[in-house]
Amino acid sequence: MKNKKAKTLEDAVSRIQDGATLLVGGFGQPGVPEVLIDGVCDLKRRDLTIVTNNAGTGHSGIARLFEEGCVGKLVCSFPWAKESFVFKELYDAGKIELEIVPQGTMAERMRAAGAGLGGFYTPTAVGTDLAEGKETKTIDGKDYVLEMPLRGDFALIKAYKVDPRGNLIYRKTGRNFNPIMAMAADHTIVEVEADVAMDELDPEVIVTPGVFVDTYYITGWYEIGKERNAS
């Protein structure tokens, strides 16, 4: 059986190179893989494209990636929250590119990538600025916009429990984008609170089967949103 368990944080993330596209889980702070992000910060990579819902909170997590100059472009749905002041400063200074995508479209574009689809027609954003330049189509009398799949070189996600095959379950609203992103990247790296023995996860409740997981790293429980330096 393939060993997917990384012994160190560096082992978990070191294959990420400059210029890579990273799908990063989380909505608000739950489900953000803060430990993996700290690991990427320590690698001092540059020009990363980050796909994630929010533009960071305070100085920790994704905000730390921005602050340390690792990111060239952000794809997200909700950039202008008051807690995302680090991103705003960089954006206003012209140091970072931004693509805004409606939240459901962002999720479905990644789902399409993971499911091997070439795109989909959605009613979201019809007639709005965010549909400009995109193909539209009327199907059964209703208008739709064509959206393309969104794939990552890597997915960085957070889960609650993992077994040796990489099967995952999540915790409450920490689930959010994580299962979708796990499917949509060439290489999926998971930070996970705890690992359990084979057969301890009920196959009926597994959310992400291990087939979508390449590497996992055990973090233990931690309080989310705290500023901390990586190991």
Next chain:
Amino acid sequence: MSDEQTNLLTRQQIAARAAQDMEDGWLVNLGIGMPTMIPAFIPKGRDVMFHSENGLIGMGPPPAEGEADQDLISAGKELVTMVSGGAFVHHADSFAIARGGRLDCAVLGAFEVAANGDLCNWRLPNQTSGSVGGAMDIAAGSKRVFAMMTHTTRDGAAKIVAERTYPLTAGGVVTRIFTNMAVISVTPDGLVLDEVAPGLSADEVQAVTGAPLIMNAVGEIAVAA
């Protein structure tokens, strides 16, 4: 503070009025801000479930002291609880619920609503970008969209208009408008003034509305003492 003197409803009173329209058995999505005050006013005995776009069906009130869970938040990123019979879903399923027509109602804030039901709530005209979040998906997919807002801007300009001037969120979707002055229905014939706040006349509401109001049977908003 001055709301009583000016006959404008408070935020709580607007939420209480909107809550009366939440029907038994509905699944409802609430936008950030004023709409999140609605659950406290749902009439007793009505089974209304709340959907939060971040993958929570069955959102409950804020947690009691000491019972907060860092992994359980609302779309507005506030700590919340969950009610019995709820479920967690991932983001693609959460938005399948919205686009797939499973939301009976979405109550959203608005910068501007046009007489044809156009909803504008994601970006100001002078901004180059906004925080769209899930607004476009939810507004495009919900069976009904209720707009909940102050009747005018702080400067007194109309937010209910004949044709929109703000960037569009979703076209022709708003079915009812709840403000601090009135309840207005969006119909194929135009905007119908259903109710006005106590102490206000229909003409006073029309004077600060940028589109003609149909005034056949105007009632008064019931406000709890």
